[in-house]
Amino acid sequence: MSSIAKKLGESTPAGQMSLITEPASYHESSKWGFFSVVSRDPHRGMRQKSYPLRLLPEVLSAVPRDRDTYISQAEFTRPNRRVVNLARVGLMFVDIDPGPITHLDGEQWAMRCLMACKDEGVPAPSIIISSGRGVHMKWLLDRPLPRAAMPRWNHAQKCLVKRFEHIGADAGARDASRVLRLEGTRNQKSDRLCRVVWEDRDPCDRELVRHSFDVLFDELVDVPRHIYEAQQDAAETARRERQKHCESFTLVRGGKYGLRRLGDRQLAWDRLEDLRILASMRAGHIEGSRMLFLFWCTNFLALAQPTKANTLHYEARSIAREIAPGWTYQDCDLGTTFRRAKAYAEGEKVEFNGRQYPPLYTPRNDTLIQALGITDAEQHQLKTIISKGEAAARHADRETLRRRLAGVAKRSEYLANVASTTEKRRQTALKMREEGKTNRDIAEAFSIHPKSVSRLLRG
Incomplete structure (x- = not known):
């Protein structure tokens, strides 16, 4: 018995040697990173193991086929499937769950899904998998998206799932840390095999059709991009007008010094990334400020909403291990942040000076720089948590480069x-x-x- 088979609980029984190839369409064993397999152990319940991508063929050949087994859809930088450790994601997906009773088999569900795609104006998925009771629709991307694109991917996923709500799309199964049933394994509830029932292949090279994320984004988001940008400009103008009559509130305007305007979730995600970079730069002397780092990281992670609020404490633990390996803390230390995150997820607002704000903290850059004591040298390596002086210097560098590219001499x-x-x-x-x-x-x-x-x- 191989070491992989031992970790998974048993060797592959005779008659189960058929190859599992579906995960190889969105996991590349040649890349660096990790994926996770979740399987139901007969004695210990659900068990999760993470493996390097290079072991993908060996894991798929040894995975138990006679029980509920799931595989992560994204890839991660560490041996877990926390969103904060996301490396890349190479597909979009919808989990159709029709409930405990359905009269359709896998092929019939595939036709039902293709008809729904046509009705909703969505391209046909690359793969449709019968999960034993429902189906999984998967749109393979022509190139994996990095962690920096997670806010846009989340928004597109939300719109995609909404298109198929009328046929039973699970709104809670759309995050990047999601695991879905593995092809070739058995659904123990229905005693049916999870199998591929439809594929969209190119007639020339017979390869699975892959989609451009930018094209999918434009087709899925309800408001076209040019209209969305016009709405953002109108909202910005309205905010400036309100600022004239509200002297107690300082508005941080987007687009200053030539910077691109960021959405709230994208800004929160980029600030989280900056704090993680800053923590890595201070790895040797972060002892006295690690709780402050964890608080702000958790706050911005909750604002970005890449995962559910009730799983935020798992993400916080992963961030804590990254900030200070071996450090443990009590969940009650972040209890207020967790409560605020749940209130934010439920749509609650806080009113101040006639305006409404999220219950989480939305500090200015100067506040973060002072609270964390960020130096000018450290700001050079950050993306969004920078002072006005650093922003002006970067603007000057961009203008110099623009003039050089335009042919203007020194x-x-x-x-x-x-x-x-x-x-x-x-x-x-x-x-x-x-x-x-x-x-x-x-x-x-x-x-x-x-x-x-x-x-x-x-x-």
Whole structure:
């Protein structure tokens, strides 16, 4: 029995040697990272194991087929499936759960899903899998999305699931840490095999059809991008007008110094990434501020909403291990943040000075810089938590690069070219004077005023 089979609980029984190939369409064993397998142990219940991607073929050949077994859809930087450790995700998916009673088999459900795709104007999925009771629809992406694109992926997933609510799409099964039933394993509730029932393959090379995420995003989001941007500009103008009548509140305007305007969730996610980078830079001397780091990381993670609020404490533990390996804390230390996160997820608002705000904290950059003592040198490596001076310096660098790409020369080169051109004109003017030309003749030749000829001749 191999070491992988031992970890999974048993060797592969005879008659179960058929290859499982479906996960290889969105997990690449040649890349670095981890994936997770969740299986129901007969004696210990649900058990989860994480493996390096390079072991994917070996794990799929040894996984138990006669029980409920699931596999993570995304890939992670650490041996767990916490969203904060996400490495990349290469697909979008919808879990159709029709309930305990259904009269449709796998192929009939596939046709029902394809009809729903046509009705909703959504491209046909790359794969449809019968899970034993319902189906999983999966849209493979032409290239995996990195962790930085998680807010956009989450928004597209939300819109995608909403399109199929009328046929039983599970709104709670759309996060990047989700595990879905593994092809070739048995659903113990229905005693049916999980299997691929439909594939969309290219007629030329017979490869599974893959989709561009940008195209899917534009087709799934209800508001077209140009209208969405116009709405954002209108909202920004309205906020500026309100600011004129609200002196006790300071508005941080988007787009200043040439920076792109960020949505609230994208900004929160980028700030979380900045705090993780800052914590890694201070790895040797973070002892006295690790709880402060964990508090702000958890706050921004809750604002970004990449996962459910009731699983936030799992994500917080993963962040704590990353900030200070071996450090343990009590969940009650972040109890207020967890309660605020649940209130935020339920749509609650806090009213202040006539305006409504989320119950979580939304600090300005200056507040974070002062609270964490972020130095200028550290700001150079951060993306969004920067001072106005650092933002202005980056804007100057972008403008310099833009001018160079547009063909505008440096000032020193410009002055040298002017001096060289002037000297050539002076030599030509002196030669014309030696030939007996008057100042008026020279002025007409150079299209300058006659009084400027004397200065030109003197150099």
